[in-house]
Amino acid sequence: MDEPLVRWDWIARNWDNGGPTSVKVLLENHIVMAFVPVVAGLLIAIPLGLACARYRWLYQPTVGVMNVVYSLPSLAVFSILLSVTGLTQTTVIIPLTLFSLAVLIPAVVDGMRSVPDHVRQSAVAMGFRPYRRLVHVELPIAVPVVLAGLRVAAVSSISLVSVGALIGQGGLGYLFIDGWQRQFYTPIVVGIVLVVALALVADLVIIVAQRLLTPWARRRA
Amino acid sequence: MNWLIEFFGSAEYWSGDDAIPLRLLQHLEYSFLAFAVAALIAIPLGLLIGHTGRGAVIVVVSANAARALPTLGLLVLVVLLIGVGTLWPVLIPLIALAIPPILVNTYEGIRGADPDLRDAAYGMGLRGSQVLFRALLPVALPLILLGLRLSAITVVATATVAAYVGLGGLGRYIIDGLATKNYAEVFGGAVLVVLLALAVQTGFTLLNRVIVSPGVRQVR
Numbered sequence: 001m002d003e004p005l006v007r008w009d010w011i012a013r014n015w016d017n018g019g020p021t022s023v024k025v026l027l028e029n030h031i032v033m034a035f036v037p038v039v040a041g042l043l044i045a046i047p048l049g050l051a052c053a054r055y056r057w058l059y060q061p062t063v064g065v066m067n068v069v070y071s072l073p074s075l076a077v078f079s080i081l082l083s084v085t086g087l088t089q090t091t092v093i094i095p096l097t098l099f100s101l102a103v104l105i106p107a108v109v110d111g112m113r114s115v116p117d118h119v120r121q122s123a124v125a126m127g128f129r130p131y132r133r134l135v136h137v138e139l140p141i142a143v144p145v146v147l148a149g150l151r152v153a154a155v156s157s158i159s160l161v162s163v164g165a166l167i168g169q170g171g172l173g174y175l176f177i178d179g180w181q182r183q184f185y186t187p188i189v190v191g192i193v194l195v196v197a198l199a200l201v202a203d204l205v206i207i208v209a210q211r212l213l214t215p216w217a218r219r220r221a
Numbered sequence: 222m223n224w225l226i227e228f229f230g231s232a233e234y235w236s237g238d239d240a241i242p243l244r245l246l247q248h249l250e251y252s253f254l255a256f257a258v259a260a261l262i263a264i265p266l267g268l269l270i271g272h273t274g275r276g277a278v279i280v281v282v283s284a285n286a287a288r289a290l291p292t293l294g295l296l297v298l299v300v301l302l303i304g305v306g307t308l309w310p311v312l313i314p315l316i317a318l319a320i321p322p323i324l325v326n327t328y329e330g331i332r333g334a335d336p337d338l339r340d341a342a343y344g345m346g347l348r349g350s351q352v353l354f355r356a357l358l359p360v361a362l363p364l365i366l367l368g369l370r371l372s373a374i375t376v377v378a379t380a381t382v383a384a385y386v387g388l389g390g391l392g393r394y395i396i397d398g399l400a401t402k403n404y405a406e407v408f409g410g411a412v413l414v415v416l417l418a419l420a421v422q423t424g425f426t427l428l429n430r431v432i433v434s435p436g437v438r439q440v441r
Binding site for chain 1: 224288289290293294302374378381382385395396398399404408412415418419
């Protein structure tokens, strides 16, 4: 192989070359397109998950729908949405939000179910009203399970964004297209490394958040 | 709707290289090949690691790597490195992405089996491999099937993306349609892929009903 896997000077030249395809801009786009669906997914999943945990008849149909959503290939969903939202970031953000929901709703339900009954009863006995009980007792206990789901959702979202490059909105995924078309390894390697690094950082941030949100778990350990 | 009529009504997509039945068969062929190889590697490995408890790190690492690695990047890099021409350069990333869901769930299924069950099986005089195949495997079956389902879904989706690096199958409609701005073709192809994914999902639900022991199903 004559061509080296990585040409370092390419990275230096293209990190911030002022154009719309400089690595820095692609990275920023990538973060936006991966981050928005996860946050939106969490904001939607919490009320829906709480509803499913409370009204049990809702759970089975919701999980059924989410299973189906999760099985849809991302490229196909992007392509179908293309007719509605065109070549914009929204075309990537909407399906990724749905995929996040498919992971997060079951996580919220499992989290609520992980609250031991005696804890709930103690809270009632101590005079907690339903709303305060939810916010101060049940949700904090559910945090580890919900965040475990959030880690899966965030990492998947970050890696799936790059498929969007095929419809012109893929953040770092553009580097894969660029490298393929020019038979040039460097952009592809840079893209893969940055996507994986981004996933690791997101994972770490959530782990740190979990430690901050559940100080009692740390003390016990 | 008009696009669907335009796509499915066009004679172009019912004969020759771009015929829908042909593309569907190709998609099934590649997906099945990758899926079968992945299952042949991942199920024995998962059973072994789950039963002996050695090498659990491999399971965790492969699960995380599979989630974080961008499919498109992996496909493009592997095909560029090995070269186009035969089917294998494209199949290798497909297989690599199909292994972790099966491996993780097989491992979890065996590891997560009730320790009392394991002890009882040994107590009845079963040997190591008999314990695994007669006692633990039936109990782990629902999780193994879940892993197989997730893997099959991954393969169908990845085979669609792999059209970009020259693989045939239903993804061709999406990739070629995008390249020529023929959005009816893109839309029609996407609908076919979605239908295929739903069919796979349904197939596994039915399979679950048939092969999982009723006793195991009741416990869950």
